[in-house]
Amino acid sequence: xxxxxxxxxxxxxxxxxxxxxxxxxxxxxxxxxxxxxxxxxxxxxxxxxxxxxxxxxxxxxxxxxxxxxxxxxxxxxxxxxxxxxxxxxxxxxxxxxxxxxxxxxxxxxxxxxxxxxxxxxxxxxxxxxxxxxxxxxxxxxxxxxxxxxxxxxxxxxxxxxxxxxxxxxxxxxxxxxxxxxxxxxxxxxxxxxxxxxxxxxxxxxxxxxxxxxxxxxxxxxxxxxxxxxxxxxxxxxxxxxxxxxxxxxxxxxxxxxxxxxxx
Amino acid sequence: xxxxxxxxxxxxxxxxxxxxxxxxxxxxxxxxxxxxxxxxxxxxxxxxxxxxxxxxxxxxxxxxxxxxxxxxxxxxxxxxxxxxxxxxxxxxxxxxxxxxxxxxxxxxxxxxxxxxxxxxxxxxxxxxxxxxxxxxxxxxxxxxxxxxxxxxxxxxxxxxxxxxxxxxxxxxxxxxxxxxxxxxxxxxxxxxxxxxxxxxxxxxxxxxxxxxxxxxxxxxxxxxxxxxxxxxxxxxxxxxxxxxxxxxxxxxxxxxxxxxxxxxxxxxxxxxxxxxxxxxxxxxxxxxxxxxxxxxxxxxxxxxxxxxxxxxxxxxxxxxxxxxxxxxxxxxxxxxxxxxxxxxxxxxxxxxxxxxxxxxxxxxxxxxxxxxxxxxx
Numbered sequence: 001x002x003x004x005x006x007x008x009x010x011x012x013x014x015x016x017x018x019x020x021x022x023x024x025x026x027x028x029x030x031x032x033x034x035x036x037x038x039x040x041x042x043x044x045x046x047x048x049x050x051x052x053x054x055x056x057x058x059x060x061x062x063x064x065x066x067x068x069x070x071x072x073x074x075x076x077x078x079x080x081x082x083x084x085x086x087x088x089x090x091x092x093x094x095x096x097x098x099x100x101x102x103x104x105x106x107x108x109x110x111x112x113x114x115x116x117x118x119x120x121x122x123x124x125x126x127x128x129x130x131x132x133x134x135x136x137x138x139x140x141x142x143x144x145x146x147x148x149x150x151x152x153x154x155x156x157x158x159x160x161x162x163x164x165x166x167x168x169x170x171x172x173x174x175x176x177x178x179x180x181x182x183x184x185x186x187x188x189x190x191x192x193x194x195x196x197x198x199x200x201x202x203x204x205x206x207x208x209x210x211x212x213x214x215x216x217x218x219x220x221x222x223x224x225x226x227x228x229x230x231x232x233x234x235x236x237x238x239x240x241x242x243x244x245x246x247x248x249x250x251x252x253x254x255x256x257x258x259x260x261x262x263x
Numbered sequence: 264x265x266x267x268x269x270x271x272x273x274x275x276x277x278x279x280x281x282x283x284x285x286x287x288x289x290x291x292x293x294x295x296x297x298x299x300x301x302x303x304x305x306x307x308x309x310x311x312x313x314x315x316x317x318x319x320x321x322x323x324x325x326x327x328x329x330x331x332x333x334x335x336x337x338x339x340x341x342x343x344x345x346x347x348x349x350x351x352x353x354x355x356x357x358x359x360x361x362x363x364x365x366x367x368x369x370x371x372x373x374x375x376x377x378x379x380x381x382x383x384x385x386x387x388x389x390x391x392x393x394x395x396x397x398x399x400x401x402x403x404x405x406x407x408x409x410x411x412x413x414x415x416x417x418x419x420x421x422x423x424x425x426x427x428x429x430x431x432x433x434x435x436x437x438x439x440x441x442x443x444x445x446x447x448x449x450x451x452x453x454x455x456x457x458x459x460x461x462x463x464x465x466x467x468x469x470x471x472x473x474x475x476x477x478x479x480x481x482x483x484x485x486x487x488x489x490x491x492x493x494x495x496x497x498x499x500x501x502x503x504x505x506x507x508x509x510x511x512x513x514x515x516x517x518x519x520x521x522x523x524x525x526x527x528x529x530x531x532x533x534x535x536x537x538x539x540x541x542x543x544x545x546x547x548x549x550x551x552x553x554x555x556x557x558x559x560x561x562x563x564x565x566x567x568x569x570x571x572x573x574x575x576x577x578x579x580x581x582x583x584x585x586x587x588x589x590x591x592x593x594x595x596x597x598x599x600x601x602x603x604x605x606x607x608x609x610x611x612x613x614x615x616x617x618x619x620x621x622x623x624x625x626x627x628x629x630x631x632x633x634x635x636x637x638x639x640x
Contacts, residue, residue: 121292
């Protein structure tokens with residue numbers, strides 16, 4: 001871990017990754033990766049394309065097998081869980097996939113209701129009201145509720161997928177490039193929404209992003225992935241001060257300077 | 264740790280003070296609703312309700328929603344309801360979810376008779392549209408074939424070879440196997456039934472004519488519709504879903520030329536070959552059963568077969584095969600292109616592709632039977 005003077009050791013850890021190794025066939029994507037995500041923070045996760053940001057997310061979620069290492073969520077090692085306690089953990093996280101992954105044969109409202117029906121004992125009235133509430137909370141118009149994913153624009157799909165990810169009021173949400181494909185105003189609203197939810201629900205947010213605006217405006221900490229390891233993690237100032245060539249290029253490039261200048 | 268949501272009310276004159284405690288969260292949804300309902304009932308007759316939130320352990324969007332809804336419903340009854348003692352984060356959550364009515368989706372009522380008639384009408388219109396589209400698509404494919412024939416450099420030979428492998432080569436084992444079995448069964452039944460008239464040797468005529476004229480081409484076409492027709496629809500349909508067809512179009516490539524012509528041509532070339540193999544396998548099966556079960560030796564079987572069938576018998580089956588291939592290829596491609604955005608739609612079109620192809624194959628076979636009878640072939 002980066003040697004920081006912050007008293008972060010006493011903060012509660014939501015996700016703890018130690019010595020993680022993931023690879024496919026001959027290829028090793030990450031090796032010896034350590035990362036902590038603290039409870040209640042918004043962690044921005046950056047890295048060049050193809051370095052395995054999505055792979056790491058999928059490894060935490062258990063969608064990609066790991067070769068070595070441990071992943072603890074809420075203090076429980078995911079490898080040592082019984083199926084029922086694993087289910088209990090899965091109830092406590094919500095995932096926004098990069099391309100939404102909405103069920104294409106269901107309407108937006110039904111999509112949001114899928115996890116609710118599965119896990120909660122709700123009256124039909126509450127089920128409808130809550131689904132509509134989540135749909136409005138993520139900034140969709142009520143008439144979008146009856147539409148199918150094929151009839152939605154890219155930005156609307158992102159929002160609908162977020163509504164589904166939030167359906168169970170999860171404690172951790174994984175967002176895979178939530179603002180990509182949104183217009184700047186929509187992306188800004190999305191960031192505000194995530195910040196509000198984090199404040200009100202005490203959400204822990206693990207956000208893979210390339211959006212420098214998001215990094216500056218909502219992320220409490222930023223972690224950067226490179227060469228299969230975390231090359232730096234901490235508040236954005238720490239990363240700005242880093243001498244790592246990729247980080248320098250990332251945060252001090254032409255586009256980054258424009259954003260930083262505006263903040 | 265996990266305390267049930269709880270609302271205890273206390274009356275003072277026409278004012279009610281409700282102290283809420285416990286976890287007002289989604290996991291305890293039935294209790295949350297019950298407690299809110301109880302609070303609503305308890306407030307009957309009062310004029311002012313003060314809802315004290317200071318002892319709530321945990322509040323999530325569901326809890327906040329139900330609370331704010333209750334407050335709203337009290338207000339609608341003419342009571343003045345207020346939250347007090349809310350923690351800062353609960354306050355933000357209550358503001359965030361703020362109760363509002365959602366427009367109910369209009370419930371459209373139909374009578375069953377009207378629905379039934381509408382379904383019939385839709386089916387008729389749909390069939391008409393299918394025929395029109397099929398014809399227009401046939402035109403497109405023929406036009407594409409002509410374009411390719413005029414400029415052979417645009418012909419995609421590797422695609423054709425690949426499709427031929429998928430359609431014909433990989434289909435050989437299963438198609439010859441089922442044809443062999445059907446040949447055996449026909450021969451066995453023929454011998455069994457003809458024995459009673461002492462007409463056992465006629466089983467050779469039966470097997471020979473039946474297999475060559477009808478069975479081989481029908482079996483093969485039905486198998487190919489199930490194997491390759493469904494695959495074509497699924498391939499083209501998922502490409503349509505992921506905008507790959509649109510991508511081809513904007514690159515100036517004609518999807519008919521790139522995707523459909525190689526597939527249809529592969530079927531037109533492959534199906535007669537498969538039909539030939541299928542007839543050979545069925546004749547072999549029939550011969551085997553005739554030998555083992557009916558005591559007709561292979562020499563006699565072959566000699567009788569020569570007498571029973573003419574070249575025309577063999578050709579009738581083979582002539583039909585390319586037409587069957589065209590029908591299957593057109594229907595499969597058309598259904599694939601009709602796929603909309605959802606996975607459900609893909610499933611529907613694949614089913615419909617297979618059902619329609621098999622139906623059309625049998626229909627076309629019937630038309631051919633009438634045609635050949637009319638021209639005495």
